[in-house]
Amino acid sequence: MAILSKIRERSLFLIVIIGLALFAFVLDPSKLSDFFSSSKINEVGEVNGDPISRQEFAEALESYKTQTGNRVSEMQAAKTVWNNLLRQKIYENQLEQAGITVGEADIMNALYEAPTVQGDPRFQTSGIFDKDKLKEHLATIKADNSTEWNAWQNYMTSLKDNLQKTTYDNLVGAGLGASLKEGEAQYLTENTKVSADFVYVPYTSVADSLITIKKSEVQSYIDNHEAEFKVEAxxxxxxxxxxxxPTNQDEEAVKAEVVKLLNDREEYSSVSKGNVIIKGLKNTTDYKTFLNDNNSDLPLNENLQFKVQVPQAIAEDIFKGSKGDVFGPYKENGFFKISKITEVTNVPDSVKASHILIPFTGSRSATAETTQTEEQVKNTADSLLAVVKSSPSKFADLAKELSVDKSNADKGGELGWFTYNTMVPEFRDYCFGNVKGDVGVVKTQFGFHIIKIEDQKNPQDAVKLATFARKIEAxxxxxxxxxxxxxxxxxxxxxxxxxxxxxxxxxxxxxxxxxxxxxxxxxxxxxxxxxxxxxxxxxxxxxxxxxxxxxxxxxxxxxxxxxxxKGLMPVDKAISKVRPILMNKKKAEIIKDKFSGATLADVAKTTSQVIKKATDVNLKSPTISGIGYEPKIVGAMLNAKNNELYKAIVGDRGVYAFVVTGKELPTALPNYDTYRDRLATQRKNQSFKMYEAIKKASNVEDYMSSFYGIQ
CATH class of the missing domain: 3.10.50 (Chitinase A; domain 3)
Incomplete structure (x- = not known):
């Protein structure tokens, strides 16, 4: 009944809508289907009439997020994917108009030439890239329709996109040359020097209060300069x-909570049905369990710490203390903490060592050629250890021959000097826990290392701390x-x-x-x-x-x-940009009315200014001494006749009258190849702007915000 009631309430509205649709049908029958089933709801955009569907966008978005390991935000991914699809459509359109197609053979050739593909051992025969192995692999994974095939498809799509861009850019770039005449003109423009006498009336000479800018004038300027004022919604x-x-009371409550954990306390246990003693930090020896049971907001740091690494609020006290001493509570970086010294030792602050790294299957340094198991590599490492202990001079040669760490194998496995926190824990603990000259075997995530400690320096005290931390929260x-x-x-x-x-x-x-x-x-x-x-x-x-x-x-x-x-910037937002332009235009008209007389001296008199001199200015650096950057005026001087008065020339900083007193042309060159080549290079280097120009000339409709529920 409620639904029928709603229909009755809105019957007039429905009649009007259907009437409008039928009226549109009479005018243009195609509009009826458009009215009720617009395809726009299934699109996120159009490029020159070519739609980008929601499905196409969603699939590309999901693929991109997978490629990046979901390390980018949704909106960052969406913008990147939209720009990629836009670029792809625009280049496809341009190549189609040029009658050029990037086909399957082009993509496969690009795939064969990719360094990552050529260097993959799966596609090599005796160390040489084998096309047939790649083709066989692609055929297999395509038949299985595996996730790897999807990844290869995405890679080949990106190759196609790059080929389209490169092909088009090369086509256009081939026409971006320069003639010798252009090279000569460039040389003359840059190196011709002009001197002139001039009168300058700055815009600042007219008070802003004398100028009135109407909103209608701002709007007119916007309308006449649409390209400068197009904006997104x-x-x-x-x-x-x-x-x-947190308030002060909150801080005190957190501090009191932390204080309770220093000493043993008695609590009721539902397991033992009675009171039990819970050890505090002072008496416990199982620090990891203590921190976990009491829900520390920071985990246990089991590394040695030098004086500069411990909390500076208690550093002096800690390094005067002994094993078992407890400190706190103290406040640091938004936490209340209590700390206990669990170990005191003396270690070097840096070590120089060499190593031979042998990987096993599954280790991080394993390659396609790695076949030995962990047990086999352990036996190999122990054998090498025996060799280098009996013949230390062989260490460097064995490192060059056997170590997979090629970054230092050529140096005999030498790693140079490193500090305590540089290496993975197992490697670090051996190097800093033993002495100069020791050689041993250590297993890490990278494989087995035969390590030789070459030298150590700057021995100093270090401690291990068990620290309980509670974040100070409201x-x-x-x-x-x-x-x-x-x-x-x-x-x-x-x-x-x-x-x-x-x-x-x-x-x-x-x-x-x-x-x-x-x-x-x-x-x-x-x-x-x-x-x-x-x-x-x-x-x-x-x-x-x-x-x-x-x-x-x-x-x-x-x-x-x-x-x-979306459209043109509204007046209220554009006024801060447009007002100074219109102000200067109106000031220029006021100033120009003062420029009268047949000579520069007459102009100086009527404008109450003095005649100034510009000496040896040029367009390469169009700056007038005492005034500033004025390319329009310098350009006008270069193109003016000598000894002729030019009045009311509008510049960036004011209005000018000038008389050119001399021009010094540069020495003619035997040829202008250098300037021609430079011009051509400059033009080709600007090809990156080509895409933006094509995009601007294309008819792009962006409905992407609707994909995220914004209409």
Whole structure:
């Protein structure tokens, strides 16, 4: 019944919609199907009429995220995939118009030439790349439809995209040359020096208060310079952050909690049905269990630590202490901590060593040629150890012959000097726990190492510490108070109070975030808060709408302050850029009216300025001494006739009148090959701008934000 009631309520609305659709059908029958089943809902964009479907985009997005190991955010991945698809479509379109096709044979040739493919042992015969082995492998995995085949398909797709780009770029690049005449003109332009007498009236001589800029004038300028003012849809917000931070009372509560863990305590045990003694840090010897049972916020650090590495608040006391001494509680980096010395020793701060690395199957340094098991490699390493112990001089030759660590094998396995925390723990512990001249075998994740300690230096005290840490966090009471503050502020807004007024009344501070795009994820001042951007672009979100959000570290109340739709920048946003331009234009007209007289002296008199000199200026560095960068004026001087007055020439900094007093042409060259080649090279080096030019000339429709629910 409820559904029928809704239909009755909206019957007039439905009649109007159907009527409009039928009217569109009378005008153009094709519009009826468009009206009810627009394909746009299944697309994320179009390039020159060629659609990019949601499925195509979703598959490319999933593939890209897999390739990157999901190490990029959703929005970063989406933007990259969209740009890749856009580039692909644009280049395909350009090549199609040029009658050029990148076919399967081209892709396979590129695959054969790829260094990673040629260097893969699976596709080699006697160390030489074998095409047939690659073809056989591809045929096998294609038949199995394995995940590896999908990876190869993605790789070949990327090869095709690169080939299309390279092919097109090379075609265009072939036409980007330069003639000798252009080389000569470039030489003359750069090296011709001009001197002139001039009168200069700066724009600053006209007070800004004398100029009026109307919004209609700004709009007219925008309309006449559309390319400079095209913008994507964006949103502006203001927000107040309510940070959940611990109070002094919270800190004292955490400190008291940590203090309790220093000494033994008696607690009831549900297992033994009675009270038991729980050891504190002072008496326990099982430090890992102690930290786990008491839920330490930092794990046990089992490494030796030098004085500069221990908490500096207690460093002096620690290195005056002995094994078993306990320190704290002390505050460090947002934690309350208690520490106990578990070991005191003396070790070098750096060691010089050499090694021979032998991998076993499954170790990190194993290659396709590695066939020995861990047990077999252990026996080999023990045999080598016996050899180098009896004949130390053989160590270097054995390293060159047998070690898989080629970065130092040629140096006889020498690793040079390294500090305590440089190597993996097993390797480090041997080098720093033994003495100069010792040789031994150590197993690590990379394989078995035969290690020789060449030298050690700077022996010093070091300790091991068992440290319990509790993060200083706001209590539930504090968090509830902050939440209520945020809710109270939002309630004021719901009653109609203006955002800025409420901020002032509550003695809070607000921050703006301007120009957020639909696919952005970072809100300036807040970080990754995609939820806020999504809300700002919702259809129901109007200017002055507000909402409270839970964010990392607290709560935030946001109000929408501005909406910019896709198209031309609105006047209110463009005015800061356009106003100075229009101001200078109007000032130039006022100044130009003062330029009268038949001579430069007359102009100087009517403008109340003095005649100045520009000496040996050129377009290579178009700067006028005492004024600054003025390429328009220097260019005008270079093209002016000698001893002729030019008046009311508008520059970047003011209005000029000048008389060229002399031009010094550079010495003619026997040929201009160097300048021609330089011009050609410059043009070809600018080919990276070619894609942007093609994209600008293409008809690109972007509906990608709809993929993420933003209409």
């Amino acid at each position: 964006s949103r502006d917000i203001k927000f107040v952050k309510f940070d959940v931070v 209590s539930e009471t504090t968090e509830n108070t902050i939440f209520q503050n945020a809710e109270t502020f939002a309630l004021e807004l719901s009653k109609g109070k203006a955002f800025d007024e409420a901020v002032k009344e509550k003695q809070l501070s607000s921050l703006p975030a301007v120009g957020m795009k639909a696919l952005d994820e970072n809100v300036p001042g807040l970080g990754n808060e995609r939820q806020i951007i999504t809300w700002a672009f919702e259809k129901d979100s109007e200017v002055e709408s507000f909402k409270r959000f839970d964010v990392d570290g607290g709560y935030v109340v946001v109000t929408l302050t501005g909406k910019t739709e």
